[in-house]
């Protein structure tokens with residue numbers, strides 16, 4: 737749940753992630769020059785330790801940055817200012833050492849924000865995502881690497897943006913939804929693993945780890 741720490745680990749392990757800077761409480765100060773040169777515009781401003789797309793703003797120009805930082809600062813004491821790229825959104829379910837087929841997330845309008853996430857019908861999910869073999873292999877390899885770098889166990893879901901043939905890891909979900917219609921179960925089904933078996937395998941991973 738800490739995007740800043742996650743992105744540092746990803747960067748260390750050569751999983752591509754977009755450039756970012758942090759602005760922290762109490763002042764939420766940032767170096768405007770650094771944001772301009774290193775992050776660039778447009779950028780996206782978000783709480784660093786949140787999970788439901790709250791307090792998110794896409795900022796097109798420097799004059800709008802401060803208000804966006806203060807807005808995100810209502811939800812967290814650390815605010816992330818990250819380069820914004822337009823692209824296709826992909827998510828990879830991981831179980832143990834297996835990466836499932838990519839799911840593509842297509843919000844019907846704009847960002848995959850709170851409304852698109854939680855209003856039925858506002859987002860289309862394509863599983864498996866229509867991608868060439870090479871991209872599938874690449875994104876799955878990055879997902880497994882991210883899973884290990886972040887020391888996740890059992891299962892998880894890693895999110896990416898594919899922009900102009902380049903993949904960037906957005907974040908990892910350490911407790912992804914596990915209802916019968918959630919994305920990881922959908923991806924598992926596409927890999928030939930029905931919901932019941934998926935649950936059993938996850939329970940087995942947890943059991944094995946208790947003996948260590």
Ligand SMILES: Nc1ncnc2c1ncn2[C@@H]1O[C@H](COP(=O)(O)OP(=O)(O)O)[C@@H](O)[C@H]1O
Pocket residue numbers: 754780782786787788789790792818819820821822825847848849895897906907
């Ligand atoms: N750097 C970015 N470039 C483009 N879109 C982004 C970027 N960061 C976030 N988004 C969009 O905002 C959504 C939510 O951001 P995310 O970082 O996943 O936060 P949360 O933890 O709230 O899910 C993403 O699913 C994506 O649609």
Ligand SMILES: [Mg+2]
Pocket residue numbers: 787895907
């Ligand atoms: Mg997310």
